[in-house]
Amino acid sequence: MVMAVALVLLVVGTILFHFLSPWWFTPIASNWKMMDDTVNITFVVTGIVFVAVNLFMACAVFLYRHRQGRRAEYAPENKKLEWWLTILTSIGVAAMLTPGLFVWAKFVTVPKGATVVEVVGQQWTWSYRFPGRDGALGSTDARLITPDNPFGIDPNDPRGADDILISGPELHLPINKPVKMLLRSKDVNHQWAVAQFRVKMDMVPGMVTYFWVTPTRTGHFDVLCEQLCGLAHFAMRGRVVVDEENAFQAWLSNQPTYSETRARVAGNASAGQALYVVCSACHGPQAQGNQTLNAPKLSSQAGWYLATQLRHFKQGIRGASDQDIYAKQMIPMAATLADDTAINNVVAYIDSLPDEHPRATLSGDPDRGKSLYTTCAACHGTAGQGIWSTKAPRLAHMSDWYLARQLHNFQQGIRGTHPQDFAGAQMVLMAKILPDERAINDLLAYIHTM
Known part of the structure; x- marks a missing residue:
């Protein structure tokens, strides 16, 4: 009896959840209403089968429950019942599949002039x-x-x-x-x-x-x-x-x-040298960076990444948050580069500067950081070299204090929230795998060994 009541309650609860649930289709924005119709047909067919099977089980449990003096009857075959089950099942499967075939045929038949x-x-x-x-x-x-x-x-x-x-x-x-x-x-x-x-x-x-x-x-x-x-x-x-x-x-x-x-003309390092004079006031004559001025190391960073970030500063994609005060400082500085030619020239000059391994400013456990870096390596490379196809910049030989700040900014939504910063939005999600300050320091300690 308890099992029969439970099955009935399961059916009633499922029906109520289906019609009262807030999780439903998003409002359609295309011509493919047929997709919704096909799904609804599937819901109807499977819903009827679900209700029928569970109510039948409830009835069977109730009608054929154990009673004193009553013995079960052994009936292994019933051809009439088997035929009905086969026919009804075939009709149900056909009812679900046939509309989908029509929709698929239309889905891949492209109208002229598209x-x-x-x-x-x-x-x-x-x-x-x-x-x-x-x-x-x-x-x-x-x-x-x-x-x-x-x-x-x-x-x-x-x-x-x-x-x-x-x-x-x-x-x-x-x-x-x-x-x-x-x-x-x-x-x-x-x-x-x-x-x-x-x-x-x-x-x-x-x-x-x-x-x-x-x-x-x-x-x-x-x-x-x-x-x-x-x-x-x-x-x-x-x-x-x-x-x-x-x-x-x-x-x-x-x-x-x-x-x-x-x-597009490749950047001219000689022309970029004159433009870099403004940058050198903070980033240093060799683009080695200056923590006191909150200016990260630029030398050895991928040119495509530097160019992208300069354009983002000019467009307001970086520095969009009022809390990102150092990025705000970069916006007027990037504006001194008049066009893409100027950006390419200054990036070409930075690319010509020697690479020096900056000193570590953070302490952490590089062995623990190595396991944390496994996730980062998928985009940034096993040696932290950066991969252009995944839009991931170089991490090796970069300023650890700057990397720490950017990880904090991603975690706090200070960076990566602009609608056009798609790579930054990905880093917002990835940075959350680092649960605390210790994890960040361990990760950067390992990156510093590269």
């Missing part, structure tokens, strides 16, 4: 590519991927010259226009997913997968990777911004083409 966008996944970020005026994307090859050609575009393919490159994880799309999404991965399996669009698709190295979608609501929507892709999988996030047509075209026109990125 805008084409390529999605590129890699550990642990996204980038995008639009065709240029010729309407065709240039061919790519993984063997051509370099820091100067992160998309691996074939320079000998004329179709790729006007391809529009989006090197960050934020994608803009026009509202009420179909978009064909081409997806490829540079390294491991990923899955591009936007919950409000009701779309997701696997990205397999060596293959190009695709689907199409029509955004129907303006706004900002999170992009998630929903295929386990390594240690920082949980931090692989991006954003889709759906704009009105005019705003979308304005955004697209400000993005560089492949030919423009190839035409």
Whole structure:
């Protein structure tokens, strides 16, 4: 009797939870309402089976409970019942699968005139590519991927010259226009997913997968990777911004083409030396850093990282928090560099300066720090050398007091909270694995041994 009542309460509680639960679909923002309809059909079919099976079990437990003088009847076969179960099960499975097949057929049948966008996944970020005026994307090859050609575009393919490159994880799309999404991965399996669009698709190295979608609501929507892709999988996030047509075209026109990125002139160290005079007042003539002035060591740091940070200071992406007082000081200093040419020149000069191992200012246990660094190594490299493809700067031979401050800033939300600081947002999540000051000091003590 108790078991029968428990089964009935289980059914009633499940039904109430289903209809009263606040965890439901996010408001849809695309044409794929059919996805919701398919899920609802699945809920109905499985719900009916769940209720029927559990109520049948409750009835069986109650009606055939043990009674004095009553013996169980042994009936191993019942062909009539088996036929009914087979037929009803087949109908239920068909009811769940058939709508999905129709939706899938439509999901991969791209309407004519759809805008084409390529999605590129890699550990642990996204980038995008639009065709240029010729309407065709240039061919790519993984063997051509370099820091100067992160998309691996074939320079000998004329179709790729006007391809529009989006090197960050934020994608803009026009509202009420179909978009064909081409997806490829540079390294491991990923899955591009936007919950409000009701779309997701696997990205397999060596293959190009695709689907199409029509955004129907303006706004900002999170992009998630929903295929386990390594240690920082949980931090692989991006954003889709759906704009009105005019705003979308304005955004697209400000993005560089492949030919423009190839035409960029390399930095000139001689020209950068004159610009560095201002920087040297704090960072030192050899870019060795000065803790008294809260200026970190710059020499031996990756040029791409220094250039990115200078642009972020100029754009207000770094120093966005009023609590980040030293970054606030850097904003007017970065503004003295008039353009990208000036930034590239000063970075080239810093790159020409000798590397010196700074003295340790913190004490910790490097043996314990070695185990903590295992997580960091996935992005920053086993020797702390930094990896451009994961947007992770060099840590070895850098100022330990500065690294400690940045870890604290990430943990406290002082750095990495600006909407455009996607790499910083990843570090906000990663820094939380260090539970206390001792862990930070141990980690930095190990990094200092590199």
